[in-house]
Amino acid sequence: MSNFLEQFTTEIKANVPGYIAVTVTEVATGICYVSHSDKADFDPEMASAYNLEVVKAKQGAIKALGLDSKIQDILITLTDQIHIIDVAENGEYFIYLAVDSSKANLGMTRALLKKYKKDIVNEL
Template sequence: MSNDFLNVFLNEMKTNVNGFIAVAVTEIESGLSFGNITVDPAFDPELAAAYNLEVVKAKLNAVKALGLNQDIEDILITLSNQIHIIDISPNKKFMIYLAADANKANLGMTRAVLRKHKADLEKNLA
């Protein structure tokens, strides 16, 4: 894995997502954090990703138990003043956890930025 590539990715999210608060990249199976960045010292993206990993695992299990032939692309959690997007890699090896200010972020643009970088991130985390 290229730490340089990961740092570029994290900074791209910080720069290109309006209302950016934090982002973390975490391996789904082990819970290992590949990296994270935040603009709010009171917001711990690694801890938030660890808790949200349980949401991802539960949803993956539910999809499997229901016999759905579907992939989870992302999970959206809307809070009163934040949006949290959990984006799952196509190979289901890692997740990207992103938090943004709901009053500043554009959901469509935020998803587009994530989608743009997800495939390259997957190649580099293999």
């Protein structure tokens, strides 16, 4: 694992309340550059693969509607978790973050993700 991805994962794990899992995934190929989960029964790479389909579907909808817009992030709220899919400005990769909704604050989680995303944007 590259040092900047290792540092990114370490920072997210240590500083995002309710952290469950994180991946950084390439949109074109579905390859995970990095993945980690604090739960043995939560497969972040499988979650990322399914969320890649969500990203591609939304990109297709944007194109079909003729919108001149790009995805910033996609928020999925489950009964006990929050999943954020943060797509890079260039659309080449996304960060997938899952947190426990009873421990996380959505605003703070998004702000922290944005902060740590800056550390990897220039490297990928």
